[in-house]
Amino acid sequence: MKISQMRITADRDVCIGAGMCVMTAEEVFDQGDDGIVVVIEVEVPPEHADAAARAVAACPSGALRRVDA
Amino acid sequence: MTETLQEEAREAPETPPEMPLHMRRKGFDPVPEMAALRDDEGVRQVETAFGMPAFLVTRHADVKAVLADSARFSNESRRAFDAPGAPKLSAEERDRMRAGNLLGVDPPEHTRLRRMLTPEFTVRRMRRLEPRIVEIVDDHLDQMGKAGPPSDLVADFALPIPSLVICELLGVPYADRESFQRRTGKLLDISLPMDERLELGRESREYMAGLVARAQAAPGDDMLGMLVRDHGDDLSTDELIGIAGLLLIAGHETTSNMLGLGALALLRHPEQLALVRDDPAAVAPAVEELLRFLGIVHSGIPRTTTRDVEVGGVAIPAGSLVILALAAANRDPRLLADGDRLDITRDAAGHVAFGHGVHHCLGAPLARMEMRIAFPALLRRFPRLALAVPFDEVEFRAFHFIYGLRSLPVTW
C-alpha cells in the first residue's frame, strides 16, 4: 500500500520572508538571500511531516499551502 | 507597530487618556473583564486611549482572520482618526512623517518596502549575528557582576542589550543612546501631552536624517549603508529616514520589555526558571510561551475597514477603526487550555505576539535570538537571582504602547 506523502507549495509572491517556516521545519524550507522562501513545491518526507504541517500553520503570510489533501 | 500608533496619537484629541479596557492589567494579566469579553461577545465597541470609537477584536481566530486580510483591514486608510483637537500638520509634513513606515502602508507599497528589508532578517543572517550578541550579553553580565548586587535589571540588562544590538545592526552611534532612548521611551508614553510627543517625533526624525545623510555620503557595512548601496535609487531620503526610525524604535522598546517582564515572570515561577537555566532544549519553547503569556504589545494594533465587514458575527461599517487585542487573543481557550497560566513546556507557537499577515514582525527572528541568548545567560551567570523588593512593589509601566517594567531591582 502506498501512503500518500504530504505535498506543500509556496507562493513566492505572497511570502513576506518572516522565516517562520525555516525556524519551524529547517529540513523542509529554506530562505534565499532575498529572505523569500525558496521552496516552490516539495514532497515532505514522513519524518518531517509534523514539523512541516506546523510551519504551514505558522506562516504569517499564507504563502504555504498543503496540496495533497 | 510603534510608528502607526504614534500616528494615531498624533491625530487624536488632546484629552487626558483614560486607560481603555484592553490596556488594563493586573500584574502580568489582562483584567478579568477582558477574558469575559473575549469568551462572551468576542467583538465590542470601545473607546481607544484617545477617545476614538473602535471595534475591539479579542478572539484568536478573529484576530488572525483580520490580520490576514489587508485588503479589507487597511493600515493605510486612517481617515477614522481625524478627530477634532488633534495637532494640525500640513499635508506635506504628514507625508514626510509617514514615508518609509511599513506599518502605515498596504500592499503593493508595503511589499515594495518590505522586500528591501527581508534579506537583512533571514534566519541565516541572524545566525551570523549570534556570536556578537553572545558577546554583548556577556559584557553586560560582567558589568552587572562587577557593580552589584544589587542591580536594576531594566537599566543594566533589559534595555541596553537590544539597544546596542539594533544600533550596531543599523549603524546608529551607541554613544547617542541617552538622547534617543529618552525620546523613544517618551514617544510611546501615552500619558504625555500630544504636542510634546509630536515635538519628540520631529526631533527623532531630525536625528535620523543626520544619520541617513552620513550613510548617503559614505555607506558603511551596516543596514543603513546596505539600504543606501542596494536601494539608494528606489528609496527616497524620507523613506530611508522613516525605515531607520521605525527599526530603531521597534528594535529596542519591544525586546527590552520582553527581557525585563520575562525575567520577572520566571522569578515568579522558580521551577520554570530552573528549566530555562539548566536545559538548553527548554529555552526556545520558553521564549514562545513568554511572548504569548506577556503579550507586550498591549495597546493592541490598529486597522481601518475599507468596506462593510463582519467580524465574529458583528457588523462593522466601512471606515471603522478596529483594534486587535493581541494579549487577550494569546490566552483564548480556543487556542490553548489554561492560557492564564505560564507553562514554558507547552507548545505556544500559535500565539500572535508578533502579529500575523503581511505586517508580521520583521524583527521576530532577531528578537527571538536575543531572548534565546539573554535569558539562559542571565540565569546561568546568577543562579541565585532574586527580586530585591517585594513583588507588589515592582512598578509596571501601564500607560505605554508596550507593556513593561519601569525598573526591576534584583540581587543574587
Ligand code: HEM
Ligand atoms: C519581542 C519583541 C517584539 C515584539 C513582541 C514585536 C511585535 C510586533 C508586532 C505585533 C508587529 C505587528 C504590528 C502590526 O501588524 O500592526 C510588529 C511589526 C514590526 N516589528 Fe516587531 N516586535 C518585536 C521586536 C522587533 C524588533 C527587534 C524589530 C527590529 C529589528 C522589530 C521591527 C518591526 C517592524 C519593522 C515591524 C513592521 C513590519 C511590517 O509592517 O511589515 N520588531 N512587531
Ligand code: SF4
Ligand atoms: S513562513 Fe511564510 S512568509 Fe515566512 S518565509 Fe516561510 S513562506 Fe515566507
